[in-house]
Amino acid sequence: MIAYIRGKVAEITDQAVLVEANGIGYELICPNPFRFQAKLGQVEKIYTYHHVREDAQILYGFEKVDEKTLFSKILNVSGIGPKGALAVLASTTVQDFVMAIEQENEKFLTGFPGVGKKTARQMILDLKGKLPFDYTLEEWPATDVQADTNDIALEEAMEALKALGYSDKEVNQIKPKLKQEKQQEADGYIRKGLALMMK
Structure with missing residues (x-):
């Protein structure tokens, strides 16, 4: 079992992070590869889960060991x-x-x-x-209703931005920043998203 890989973050795609370690490039499928955007070109330790099935062997990558667990x-x-x-x-x-x-x-x-x-x-x-x-x-907070509302509004905004012509990659790149806004309405996320796209 491969527990983790330490190497240079060489490339980021919509689904994976490519890490180069000792001359070998490893493709690590991640929940949100764009979380590693700021670490592009840097040496990082990424926790991995080696999933084996009859027709494929796939490495999944995680920023934190709790996520892997x-x-x-x-x-x-x-x-x-x-x-x-x-x-x-x-x-x-x-x-x-x-x-x-x-x-x-x-x-x-x-x-x-x-x-x-x-x-x-x-x-x-x-x-x-x-x-x-x-x-x-x-x-833990006493209730997560607020969190539910924020998440739903964020997802609605993501879909709206895609409908406006932005690609999945562009939308996913700004998602972490939008999530920090904690808006209750999709319109708030959309306005912030458009502002980020214009930068």
């Missing part, structure tokens, strides 16, 4: 594969996901791409009380 745990949920697990990690933090599982928050879980009520219930059944993280209730 959660990815492997989500893969154990019946009906969820690597693509679904990546979608979860691209859309939320480890802490917020753990909170949703422990509080059986189906509304939060069904906000992920491809996750319906049945899959959300399966996640809770398979993962509640079994995730190896030390977050305490005191660290």
